[in-house]
Each structure stands twice: as structure tokens, then as C-alpha cells.
Amino acid sequence: MTSWLSGYGSVLDLVLLNCGLALSQFVVLRAGVFSVATPALASIGAYTAGIVTLRTDAGAGTGLLAAAAMGTAVAVILSVPLARLRGVFQAIATVAFSQIVLSLALYATDLTGGANGLNGIPRLIGTTQLLLWAAAVVYVLICLSRARIGYAFDAIRQDETVAVTLGISAVGHQTLAFALSGAIAGVTGALMAYHNRSVAPEEFGFGMLVTVLAYVVLGGRRSVLGPLAGATLLTLLPELARPLSDNRLIVHGAVLMLVIIYLPHGIVDTLLIAYRRRATAAARASLPIDEVSDGPA
Amino acid sequence: MGQLELAGVSRRFAGVEAVRNLSMTVESGRITGLIGPNGAGKTTVVNLVTGLLKLTSGRIRLDRQDIGERPPHEVARLGIARTFQNIRLLKEASVIDNIVVGFHRSDPTSFVAQTLGLPSVRRTRAGLEQRAHELLRDFAMDEYAQCLAGELSYGHQRRVEIMRALAVDPQVLLLDEPVSGMNDVEAAELGAMFRRFAERELAVLVIEHNMQLVMTLCDELYVLESGELIAHGPPEQVRNDARVVEAYLGGELC
Numbered sequence: 008m009t010s011w012l013s014g015y016g017s018v019l020d021l022v023l024l025n026c027g028l029a030l031s032q033f034v035v036l037r038a039g040v041f042s043v044a045t046p047a048l049a050s051i052g053a054y055t056a057g058i059v060t061l062r063t064d065a066g067a068g069t070g071l072l073a074a075a076a077m078g079t080a081v082a083v084i085l086s087v088p089l090a091r092l093r094g095v096f097q098a099i100a101t102v103a104f105s106q107i108v109l110s111l112a113l114y115a116t117d118l119t120g121g122a123n124g125l126n127g128i129p130r131l132i133g134t135t136q137l138l139l140w141a142a143a144v145v146y147v148l149i150c151l152s153r154a155r156i157g158y159a160f161d162a163i164r165q166d167e168t169v170a171v172t173l174g175i176s177a178v179g180h181q182t183l184a185f186a187l188s189g190a191i192a193g194v195t196g197a198l199m200a201y202h203n204r205s206v207a208p209e210e211f212g213f214g215m216l217v218t219v220l221a222y223v224v225l226g227g228r229r230s231v232l233g234p235l236a237g238a239t240l241l242t243l244l245p246e247l248a249r250p251l252s253d254n255r256l257i258v259h260g261a262v263l264m265l266v267i268i269y270l271p272h273g274i275v276d277t278l279l280i281a282y283r284r285r286a287t288a289a290a291r292a293s294l295p296i297d298e299v300s301d302g303p304a
Numbered sequence: 305m306g307q308l309e310l311a312g313v314s315r316r317f318a319g320v321e322a323v324r325n326l327s328m329t330v331e332s333g334r335i336t337g338l339i340g341p342n343g344a345g346k347t348t349v350v351n352l353v354t355g356l357l358k359l360t361s362g363r364i365r366l367d368r369q370d371i372g373e374r375p376p377h378e379v380a381r382l383g384i385a386r387t388f389q390n391i392r393l394l395k396e397a398s399v400i401d402n403i404v405v406g407f408h409r410s411d412p413t414s415f416v417a418q419t420l421g422l423p424s425v426r427r428t429r430a431g432l433e434q435r436a437h438e439l440l441r442d443f444a445m446d447e448y449a450q451c452l453a454g455e456l457s458y459g460h461q462r463r464v465e466i467m468r469a470l471a472v473d474p475q476v477l478l479l480d481e482p483v484s485g486m487n488d489v490e491a492a493e494l495g496a497m498f499r500r501f502a503e504r505e506l507a508v509l510v511i512e513h514n515m516q517l518v519m520t521l522c523d524e525l526y527v528l529e530s531g532e533l534i535a536h537g538p539p540e541q542v543r544n545d546a547r548v549v550e551a552y553l554g555g556e557l558c
Contacts, residue, residue, distance in 0.1 A: 146421070147419055147420075147421075149421070150418060150419060150420065150421030150425070151418055151419060153421070153425065153426075153429065154413060154417075154418035154421075154429070155413060155418060156415075156418055158401070158404065158405045158408070159405070159408060161394065161396075161397065161401075161405070162394060162408075165394045165396055166392055166394060168356065168392070169388075169392045169393075169394065170377075170405075171355075171356075171375070171376040171380065172354055172356070172376055172377075172380050172385070173377075173380055173385075173405060173406050173408055173409075173468070173471075173472055174377050174378075174380035174381040174408050174409040174472060175377055175405075175408050176377045283398075284452075286450070287450055287451050287452065287455075
């Protein structure tokens with residue numbers, strides 16, 4: 008078991024890191040915010056952890072805490088102007104935000120190392136820590152989704168007007184979703200820095216933005232399992248399709264297209280909906296006949 | 305308790321005055337009707353009361369407390385719940401989840417408990433689901449609890465929306481065309497139910513086009529036309545008001 012794991016260790020690490028990013032993206036989408044700020048927030052976390060460790064010799068714990076705090080703080084500040092926007096305008100605003108963060112990383116050379124990025128960060132974490140982090144995030148998100156906050160997120164996403172007339176503060180919950188997303192992205196970014204031993208600005212560019220969004224689109228944005236499935240599949244796919252060499256990206260794109268067309272809720276959510284339909288159909292079949300006849304039109 | 309009071313309420317959309325200088329009272333224990341031809345501004349009134357639209361001028365008070373400037377979620381927490389003219393359920397969610405979400409303001413679990421998944425969260429949820437089942441039984445719909453809300457018939461969807469509004473535990477219930485698209489038997493059934501809400505000291509405001517129901521059900525009627533109040537009083541008085549008859553193109557009132 009251990010030897011098998013070590014053979015695939017680097018791929019597993021990559022899957023776990025990408026799961027972290029996918030969950031950060033998932034939280035905001037679940038609360039009905041069309042933000043794509045996750046890569047930018049992750050880069051803030053990565054730079055924070057890298058700078059803290061390189062300048063102060065602080066351990067991973069301090070770096071991760073600082074990254075979580077920075078990610079959360081920036082996300083909460085970002086949520087203030089975004090609360091005035093809806094839908095695709097939020098997406099455009101967060102793309103702009105990502106470009107600003109990227110430019111700062113490139114031009115604040117004294118702090119960030121500019122185009123060279125940060126190098127020589129000690130490797131402070133291994134697969135175990137990545138596994139613990141992913142498990143902790145999944146646990147918290149599952150707990151939240153079964154509690155009042157999860158119900159509120161779902162209500163806001165499906166119909167914000169209904170949510171507010173039921174006494175749910177849309178702005179409050181979306182700020183909370185941003186804070187969670189920022190914390191998750193910040194820590195995941197820091198783990199990337201400690202894992203890769205370097206931070207390069209172009210890692211967190213438009214490419215990652217599209218990929219992370221694809222994780223959630225592919226897997227599903229309602230169940231916590233969705234982004235996990237999406238991130239795992241899209242991370243493993245290039246590995247599995249290795250024999251196709253240069254055509255790998257075509258397979259990647261084709262899979263995404265097929266899922267968007269045939270499974271618009273994403274893989275996991277589509278399966279859950281189908282399962283639920285069958286369960287209610289069974290429950291309905293057990294009703295008395297006259298009840299069924301005045302049931303669904 | 306639970307008196308809703310509008311004083312000189314106006315709302316202007318660009319050049320159009322959708323509601324002009326409207327004053328009305330919705331009292332607890334009574335069913336108040338708001339009627340008028342299409343486009344008279346009835347739904348605008350509901351949107352103003354619930355805070356979804358901002359007042360151009362005037363005041364709205366709940367138990368003498370000014371609520372005219374408050375955001376919608378605060379208005380709801382003070383005890384004003386509503387249904388929508390075009391049913392707005394959470395279609396991806398089950399019937400029971402649609403009702404449970406209405407209990408939002410009476411769920412006391414702390415953020416930490418929710419984050420860590422402490423047992424109190426599960427207990428609270430179970431309690432809320434219990435209350436939702438009680439509501440479903442009141443409406444003779446308990447067997448539909450696990451169905452997806454979007455798959456129910458029209459009449460049943462309306463009932464779920466009313467249950468969700470009741471889950472907010474309101475003092476004032478605003479029903480925007482609650483029996484539209486229903487036959488007379490179904491409408492009378494719901495009417496009897498609204499009467500029971502009023503008997504439980506709720507202040508009920510009904511916007512409705514079904515004249516037969518409005519005339520038999522309401523204790524008091526307000527008639528709007530082009531945003532202006534043209535008549536007000538008990539149904540038998542309003543029925544014979546010359547301006548009301550004219551607004552409805554004569555003779556349509558039974």
C-alpha cells in the first residue's frame with residue numbers, strides 16, 4: 008500500500024491541491040456568487056506563506072495561518088464592491104481583480120521576486136498534511152451544507168428575492184461564502200508554495216481560473232462531492248491520456264463539452280438527481296391511487 | 305398585535321406613478337382584501353411593504369415601528385411574510401426543505417456549532433423538520449414531503465409557498481393572488497384556511513381577482529385603480545360603489 012502510494016505520490020498531491028482550489032470555487036458558487044477569484048486568492052496565500060517563511064524562518068504553521076488570514080481578509084474586502092453586482096458582472100469584476108493581483112505579483116519585485124517568483128522555499132509539508140487539509144475542508148463544508156448556513160446558501164442561489172423575504176441576509180451570507188472561499192484558497196495556495204518550493208506568478212493566471220471553474224462545472228456545484236470528483240477527474244485525465252501526447256488537451260476539451268451538453272448539473276449532481284427521482288417515484292407508487300391522480304400535472 | 309399601517313405611500317417608476325398617496329391598515333385577526341384591475345399597483349404595494357422596492361414617499365409601520373426604510377430580510381425578521389403572484393419555490397429542493405428554509409430566523413445554532421457539525425445542529429434540524437411535517441399535515445400534504453417542489457401540481461405548489469411563509473412565524477401574512485388558477489372548491493378550501501390564520505391573530509392581506517372569494521372572505525376591502533385608492537370599506541359597501549363598478553367596466557361584480 009505504502010509503496011503503491013509513493014509511486015503515485017506526486018499525482019495524489021496534485022489531486023489534493025486541486026481539490027482544495029475546487030472547494031474554494033465551489034463555496035462561492037453554492038452561495039450564488041459568480042466569482043472566479045479563487046486563483047488570485049490562492050496566489051495571495053502562496054506569496055504570503057512564501058514571504059513569511061523566507062524572511063522570518065517561520066515554520067509551516069505560521070505561514071499557513073498568515074496565508075489563511077490574508078486570503079480571508081482580501082476576500083472580505085473584495086466582497087464589498089461585489090455585493091452591488093450580480094451574475095456575469097461579478098465574474099468580470101473578479102477576472103479584473105485577478106489581473107490586478109497578477110500585475111502586483113509581477114511588478115512588486117522587491118517583495119514578490121517579480122517574474123522570477125519566489126524560490127528556495129523549504130519543503131515543509133508532505134502528502135499527509137495535504138490529505139489532512141482536504142479532509143478538514145470537506146468535513147466543514149459537509150457540516151455547513153447540512154446546517155442553517157447551507158440552507159441559506161441554497162436559497163440565495165436559487166432565488167435571492169425569496170431568500171430575503173424569508174429573513175435571510177443575502178449580503179451577509181455571500182460575505183461569509185467569500186470569507187470561507189478566501190480562507191480555503193489562501194491555505195491551499197500556501198500548501199502549493201511549501202509543496203512546490205517556489206511560487207511563480209504565471210501559475211495563478213487565466214489558465215488556472217478556467218481550470219478551477221471547470222472542476223466545479225464538471226463535478227457539480229451543489230454537492231460537496233462534485234468539486235472533488237471534477238478536480239480528481241480533470242487532474243488524472245492528462246495522466247491517463249498520456250499516450251495521446253499532444254492530443255491530450257483535445258480529450259480534455261471534449262470531455263468538458265460532453266458533460267456540459269449531456270450532464271448540465273455536473274457528474275455528481277446529475278447522479279444524485281436521478282437517484283432522488285427514483286426514490287420519490289417509489290414513494291409515489293406507494294400512495295393511494297386517487298392521491299396520485301391529483302399529484303403532479 | 306401585528307398591525308400594519310401604510311400612510312401616504314407613493315412609488316414612482318420613472319414617469320409612472322405606480323402607487324399614489326395610499327393609506328391603509330391591515331389589522332391582526334382580520335382578513336383585508338386589496339383588489340383592483342390589472343396594473344392597478346397591488347403587487348407594488350406588497351413589494352413596498354416587504355422592502356423589495358424603496359418608497360418614493362410615505363411611511364410604513366408595523367406596530368408603530370417604522371419599517372419603510374429597512375432592507376427586506378429585516379422586514380421579514382420583524383414578522384412580515386409573503387407569497388408571490390407567480391409561485392417562487394426552490395425548485396431544486398424537496399417540499400420539506402422548501403418549508404424548513406422558512407424557519408431560518410428561528411434556528412438558533414451558532415456558527416461554530418454549524419462549522420464543527422456539533423450534535424446540536426442535527427437536533428435543531430430534526431426539530432424544524434418535525435414542525436415542517438406538522439404544517440404539511442395541516443395542509444393534508446405530508447405524503448409529498450420528499451417530492452421535488454418543482455414536480456408538484458400548481459395547487460400544491462401554492463400550498464407549499466403558503467406553508468413556507470407560515471414557517472417564518474409572521475404577524476402579517478401577505479398573499480399575492482393565492483387562489484389564481486384554482487377551481488371554486490379549491491379556492492373555498494384555501495379561503496377557510498386563511499380564516500383560521502386570522503383566528504390565530506394573524507393580520508392577513510389578500511390580493512385576489514376571484515371576486516366571489518374576496519366578497520365572502522374579506523372583512524374589509526381596499527380598491528386600487530391606476531395606483532390610487534378609489535374605495536375602502538366592508539365588501540357589501542364596496543360592491544355597490546359607483547367608482548368600483550366603473551373600474552371593473554360595470555356589472556362584473558356578482
